Amino acid sequence: MELTRLRGFQDLIGPQVRAISFIEEKARALMERYAVREIRIPILERIELYVRSTGATSDIVEKQMYTVERRAESKGEGQMVLRPEGTPGVVRAYIEAGLDRSDPEQRFFYCGPMLRYERPQKGRYREFYQFGVEVFGRADAACDAELLIMIDDLRRELGLELKMELNSLGCADCRPAFRQAVLEYGRAHFAELCEDCHARLERNPLRLLDCKIDAKLAAGAPNSLDYLDEACRKHFDTVRDLLNRAGVVFEVNPRIVRGLDYYMRTTFEISSMALGAQNAVIAGGRYDGLIEELGGAPVPGIGFAIGLDRMALALLESSRKFEVAPEVAMIALGEAATARATEIAHRMRRESNLTVEMLSPDRGLKALLKRADRIGARYAVIIGDNELARGIAQVRELAHSRQQEIAIEEVAATIARELEKIASR
């Protein structure tokens, strides 16, 4: 086969797509309760948006973005890229709508594909789906806590065991001192650092802290919490206190460092034990300077994104099943019966709310019953010329090989009633 999908892209089929939809539905329902409103933003943006927000030296901007070839006659668009993450686009839309000035306190969620050119591996694809939440206009610790509680709610609804880790990176006032301390620590131990860390040191020294190779060295490195100024410390203490009151289980991990420039104060990562190396299923944090950086008013912000693909993988690792089976397989033998069966199937769905799959009528009964079994139907409704003439249908309960003749007009109601009985047991 030569027309294969592109590397790192996936066709989501069967349980995979059902797991993702399941998470999305749960998350959407949760958004309703938290009064978070949906926002839809373009998948294509100007490259500058990410250079200025994500950070010019980040890997995302330096080597992972998909650039789009524009038509020669289009003018003034500059370099366009497929969005590698959601936050900058939402911030842009927020500013562009003038909300930062007219009505700054806003909460949005978005859902959709993101694209990054990376080497694929388990839980990492070039196109991946994110469900993200962004809250603008609130600098208070209660807001941070509310988001984390929201995440805990989702975790509970999905029945997943996840680890929540929290850190504070400090603010524009106190972070520089911390960064400087890490830099100096790194320089002092330069000879002991791994090759990757040598590169990190000047580019993004905070990254030293979550290096896997130099774990021992990182343990002795400066702790961001020791460098928090009074306001940041109080903020972080309040967040933790609110989480404890809400019964949210979390750990403080000073090594949680976000890769993107715009994060400050509260940062967090939620990971799954069920996954491989790419185990962060949710990550986010506060980014109070970002809106201003992108040309808006000085409005604070905080947000997170769920990696839906990863979350789905974790869900599929658990014992949860994502099979779907129709309640009724409709079997028609012959042309006249097919017409009648189509009517009955329609009525079952519309009036009795049953899930009904009509099987291909161009096959023998044996093959059709086999098919009904295969798709996991609970009942097979058989209508042939015999039944048609007598105004009845054979209703077969597959698991028990019980079969009864029921007046065609009564089939839908009878099955619905039986299912109700089973459900109430």
Place this chain on the structure above:
RNA sequence: GUGAGUGUAGCUCAGCUUGGUUAGAGCACCGGGUUGUGGCCUCGGUGGUCGAGGGUUCAAAUCCCUUCACUCACCCCA
């Protein structure tokens, strides 16, 4: 970008070390055993450029080279 592992039927894999007739199994699919009754059983059938290209050889799934893809990990990150 780096490293390791793997590419044989729709799926899971055997065969490759030591080259040798028509390349196998299980599952799945289709059909018979049952003129209109599934699962279990049984008999049969469809299905393969052995990832691709080149080389060695009388002969290559098997040996050599190149290349591509997939997987996992590094890196990065959701």
